[in-house]
Amino acid sequence: MPGVIIENYEQVPVTKENLDWADxxxxxxxxxxxPGGKQELVNQLDYAVRNVGFFYVKNFNISQEEVDRQFALGREFYALPLEEKLKYHNAKDLESGEYNGYRPAGHRILGNGIRDNVQVYNIPKFDGYHKRQQPPVLEANIKEIEAFSRKCHDEVVVKLLRLFAILLELPDEDQLVRDHQYDVKGEDHLRYMHYAARGAEENKKVGDLYSPGHTDLGTVTLLFRQPVAALQILNSEGQWKWxxxxxxxxxxxxxxxLTALTGGxxxxxIHRVHAPPQDQAHIDRLGVLYFARPNNHVVLDPIPNSPLLQRLGLTSNAFTEIGQHLTTEQWVKVRQTQQQRPRASAKIEGSKYTYEKKDLEILPGLLATVHN
Known part of the structure; x- marks a missing residue:
C-alpha cells in the first residue's frame, strides 16, 4: 500500500533429508x-519433453531480487485477514470456469473428511481484457507485478516457444510465438499459491498428499524456486521422484x-504435491508461478505444417478423436469448470485417489485423469 514498506522475503533452508530426487x-x-546455441538447447530439450515434460532453466534475465519481491507480495497478500481476501473470491466464477482472483483453502473435500489446504490468487496477464479489482497491497505494486508478468513471457516463454518450433521443424521459429502473444486475449496468469502445513494424522488420511497426480492445462508452467520440498513428478518408468x-x-x-498441438x-x-519431508513438515509452502497458454482463438488441433509430426503420424489428439476442434478459450472453460465444480470426495486408498466418473467428465467422451 502507498507508503508501506514491504520487508524482503527470506527463503527457509532446504531439507536435509536424502530424498529420491528426479534427474x-x-x-x-x-x-x-x-551461434549454434538454440540447436544445442533443442537437443537437450528433446528427451525431456518427449519423456518427462519437466526441466529447469537458468540465466533467464529475471533477477533473484525481482523473484523475491513477488514472493514478498504473495506473503503480504496471504497475511491479510480471511474476510479481506474473500472480497476477491467469487464461487460462481469458479464453477463457470473463471479462475482469476482468490480461491480460499477448503474449497473441496479431498477425502476422509479432509479439505484441501491450498489458497490460490491468480492475476491475469495484462492484455487489456481482464481488468479486475486488486487488493490494495497488490494494486499499489501493480506496475511491478505487470513488469514481472511480462518478463516471464518475454524472457522465458517466448524463448521456449522458439525452441519447440525448431524441435517441430516448423518453417518459421516464430510460429508458436504468434499463437502466444502477450497483448492478444488469452488466459495466462501469474499465481501466488499457499499450502498450509498439516499435521501428520491429517496427512495420513489423504495419502500424505496436498494434491494428487495431475497435468496442467496450458502450454508451459513456470515454477520459481522455493525450498519447501513437495513437488513430485512421475517419470517415464512410472516412479514418483522429488x-x-x-x-x-x-x-x-x-x-x-502443448500436448494437443503436438499430437502427443x-x-x-504428470506431477503431484506431496506433504513436505519431516524437517519441513511444519512450514507453510508459498509458491510463485506463471501459467502460459495459447491465445484464446487458437484451435488446439495438431500443428499441420510440422514435418516431424507428419513423419511420425501424429495428426490427431484426445480432442479430435472425439470430433472436437476446441479453441484454447473453449478448452480452458470446460477444463476449469470440471476442476472447480463441487464434487464428491475421492475414495482414498494409500495414495490412490478414485473419483466417480461424473466428477471427471470434461466433455462427453473426454474424462480427466487422476494419476496415482
Whole structure:
C-alpha cells in the first residue's frame, strides 16, 4: 500500500533429508543468442519433453531480487485477514470456469473428511481484457507485478516457444510465438499459491498428499524456486521422484495444450504435491508461478505444417478423436469448470485417489485423469 514498506522475503533452508530426487536437465538460456546455441538447447530439450515434460532453466534475465519481491507480495497478500481476501473470491466464477482472483483453502473435500489446504490468487496477464479489482497491497505494486508478468513471457516463454518450433521443424521459429502473444486475449496468469502445513494424522488420511497426480492445462508452467520440498513428478518408468529446488532456476513443466498441438509428442507432465519431508513438515509452502497458454482463438488441433509430426503420424489428439476442434478459450472453460465444480470426495486408498466418473467428465467422451 502507498507508503508501506514491504520487508524482503527470506527463503527457509532446504531439507536435509536424502530424498529420491528426479534427474532433470537444465537449459542455460544464455546460450539462446549464441551461434549454434538454440540447436544445442533443442537437443537437450528433446528427451525431456518427449519423456518427462519437466526441466529447469537458468540465466533467464529475471533477477533473484525481482523473484523475491513477488514472493514478498504473495506473503503480504496471504497475511491479510480471511474476510479481506474473500472480497476477491467469487464461487460462481469458479464453477463457470473463471479462475482469476482468490480461491480460499477448503474449497473441496479431498477425502476422509479432509479439505484441501491450498489458497490460490491468480492475476491475469495484462492484455487489456481482464481488468479486475486488486487488493490494495497488490494494486499499489501493480506496475511491478505487470513488469514481472511480462518478463516471464518475454524472457522465458517466448524463448521456449522458439525452441519447440525448431524441435517441430516448423518453417518459421516464430510460429508458436504468434499463437502466444502477450497483448492478444488469452488466459495466462501469474499465481501466488499457499499450502498450509498439516499435521501428520491429517496427512495420513489423504495419502500424505496436498494434491494428487495431475497435468496442467496450458502450454508451459513456470515454477520459481522455493525450498519447501513437495513437488513430485512421475517419470517415464512410472516412479514418483522429488523435484529438487535448484538455485537460480525456474522449474518448467509442459502442459495439455502443448500436448494437443503436438499430437502427443510433447508430454503433458504428470506431477503431484506431496506433504513436505519431516524437517519441513511444519512450514507453510508459498509458491510463485506463471501459467502460459495459447491465445484464446487458437484451435488446439495438431500443428499441420510440422514435418516431424507428419513423419511420425501424429495428426490427431484426445480432442479430435472425439470430433472436437476446441479453441484454447473453449478448452480452458470446460477444463476449469470440471476442476472447480463441487464434487464428491475421492475414495482414498494409500495414495490412490478414485473419483466417480461424473466428477471427471470434461466433455462427453473426454474424462480427466487422476494419476496415482
Amino acid at each position: 532433470l536437465v537444465t537449459l542455460d538460456l544464455s546460450l539462446f543468442d549464441q 523435484v529438487k529446488p535448484q538455485d537460480s532456476t525456474i522449474t518448467i513443466n509442459t502442459c495439455d495444450a 509428442l510433447i508430454k503433458s507432465s
